[in-house]
Amino acid sequence: MKKELFANPDLCTGCNRCTIACSAKKEGVFQPSKARLRVTNFPLRGYSVPNICFQCPKANCLEACPTTAMFRDGSGVVRVNRDLCSGCGSCVSACPYGMVEQDAKGIPYKCDLCEGDPVCVKECHAEALVHATGDAALFQLKAAQMKTRPQSGTPLEKRHKIAETLKRSSRG
Ligand code: SF4
Numbered sequence: 495m496k497k498e499l500f501a502n503p504d505l506c507t508g509c510n511r512c513t514i515a516c517s518a519k520k521e522g523v524f525q526p527s528k529a530r531l532r533v534t535n536f537p538l539r540g541y542s543v544p545n546i547c548f549q550c551p552k553a554n555c556l557e558a559c560p561t562t563a564m565f566r567d568g569s570g571v572v573r574v575n576r577d578l579c580s581g582c583g584s585c586v587s588a589c590p591y592g593m594v595e596q597d598a599k600g601i602p603y604k605c606d607l608c609e610g611d612p613v614c615v616k617e618c619h620a621e622a623l624v625h626a627t628g629d630a631a632l633f634q635l636k637a638a639q640m641k642t643r644p645q646s647g648t649p650l651e652k653r654h655k656i657a658e659t660l661k662r663s664s665r666g
C-alpha cells in the first residue's frame with residue numbers, strides 16, 4: 495500500500511516549522527508563503543490547521559488543465575510539467591482546497607511529497623503531519639477534511655474557509 499500524507503489539526507501547534515522547512519527545501523528561502531503546504535492560524539482561539547494537498551484520486555486541478563501540464567506520476571502524486579504549462583491558472587481556480595499557487599512567471603507549484611520523503615513531516619515535532627500507509631482513523635480524518643470544497647475565492651480564502659469549518663467541528 496502506498497504512503498499518504500495526513501494532517502491532524504487537533505495536534506497542530508501552529509509553529510510553522512513545516513512550512514519553513516518546505517519553503518527552504520523547494521525555494522531556498524525561509525518563507526511560509528512559498529511552501530507547498532500552509533498553516534492557517536487562529537491565534538485568538540488557540541487553533542491551527544495544516545492545509546495539505548490530498549493528491550486527490552479525482553483531482554480537479556489535473557482535470558482542469560487544458561495542456562496536460564498537470565499529470566499524475568506512477569506513485570499517484572499530481573505534478574506539474576513546467577514545459578507544458580501555458581500559465582492559464584485553471585488549476586489554481588479548480589483546486590477546491592487552495593493548494594495550487596502560481597509563481598512570478600505564472601507557473602503553478604504544488605506539493606509533490608518530496609519524492610516520497612516529505613520534509614514537513616520530519617519537522618513536525620507535534621506529529622500533526624504523518625506520512626504513512628494510514629489506518630481507519632487517519633482515513634476518516636482525511637475524508638472529513640475533504641468534505642468542505644469551496645468553489646470560489648483565492649487559494650488563501652479557500653484554505654481559510656476549510657480551516658474555519660474544521661475549527662468549528664473540533665471546538666463546537
Ligand atoms: S492540488 Fe488540489 S485538486 Fe490537485 S490533487 Fe492537490 S488537493 Fe487535489
Ligand code: SF4
Pocket residue numbers: 505506507508509510511512513533542544617618619620621622623
Ligand atoms: S510543524 Fe506540525 S505543529 Fe508545527 S505548524 Fe506544522 S503541522 Fe503544525
